[in-house]
Amino acid sequence: MKNILLSVAKWVSLVLAGLALLGCVLSLFVVLKTFGPTGFDTPEFSEDILTKDRTSRRLWDTGTIDREAEQEKLKVTNKYGEKILAIIKEHNLLTTKTDHVIEWLIDEVPEDRRDDFVSGWQEFLADGVAYLKKAEKFQANDKSTDYLTEIFRTQFRDALNQVSVAETLEQAKRLTAFGVAVALALLFSVAMIVPVLVRIEHNTRPGELRAPAASGAKPASKIEPTATTGIAAAATVVCPQCAATVSADDVFCGECGASLR
Numbered sequence: 001m002k003n004i005l006l007s008v009a010k011w012v013s014l015v016l017a018g019l020a021l022l023g024c025v026l027s028l029f030v031v032l033k034t035f036g037p038t039g040f041d042t043p044e045f046s047e048d049i050l051t052k053d054r055t056s057r058r059l060w061d062t063g064t065i066d067r068e069a070e071q072e073k074l075k076v077t078n079k080y081g082e083k084i085l086a087i088i089k090e091h092n093l094l095t096t097k098t099d100h101v102i103e104w105l106i107d108e109v110p111e112d113r114r115d116d117f118v119s120g121w122q123e124f125l126a127d128g129v130a131y132l133k134k135a136e137k138f139q140a141n142d143k144s145t146d147y148l149t150e151i152f153r154t155q156f157r158d159a160l161n162q163v164s165v166a167e168t169l170e171q172a173k174r175l176t177a178f179g180v181a182v183a184l185a186l187l188f189s190v191a192m193i194v195p196v197l198v199r200i201e202h203n204t205r206p207g208e209l210r211a212p213a214a215s216g217a218k219p220a221s222k223i224e225p226t227a228t229t230g231i232a233a234a235a236t237v238v239c240p241q242c243a244a245t246v247s248a249d250d251v252f253c254g255e256c257g258a259s260l261r
Helices: 002-033 047-052 055-059 062-090 098-107 111-134 144-214 227-235
Strands: none
Touching: 002 144, 062 098, 062 111, 098 111, 111 144
16 A cells, blocks of 8 residues: 555645646746847737727628727717816917817827827926027917927827736746746745655655564564583583683682682
């Protein structure tokens, strides 16, 4: 039974070791893959695109999409229209209209970033105009604020793209960290199994050593003292004074003369 248990434990150890090695290889592959160029595939037509892409729904239900677009535009206009118009009047924008900014917010800016866009645009214009006036390059009615608006729009798009890239990198890091954690956990399991195997093997040794005794083998007989041995031991006497060998019948030691009685 113990031999079977030892064999099973060894196989389990080998399986865990293999899984640990596989986890380490996968983690290393993910890490190395992050150093390569970002893949780009040109979109190709497929039925999935028509059924999943939001803008493609215009092919199926134009009326519904138009109503949704109108509702979205109305919602954004009600929330940001007055503030956008105030910014345009404050900085005397000539070519940038309220409808233009509303379209940007709907098409280019996620809903949770629209407040950042409007407030950031206002601060960007104020700082830009202040800088141009300080540099004596600002002139009224020369579309400077419109140019600043285009610059801000481009920078805001870049910032959104950077956030997307950062999220992708964080996801890759999480995947790598998870793979490393799994590999280390498997290695830890293997390391813990090794002492168990050693203990099991150690426990099987006493049984192997006791096996011959259980099979009926006779233990070695004790050497019993014989009468002759006892007489020889009794006949050997030493002098308590000088430790010289004397006879049991001697009265005095022949070496030092000490009395033996």
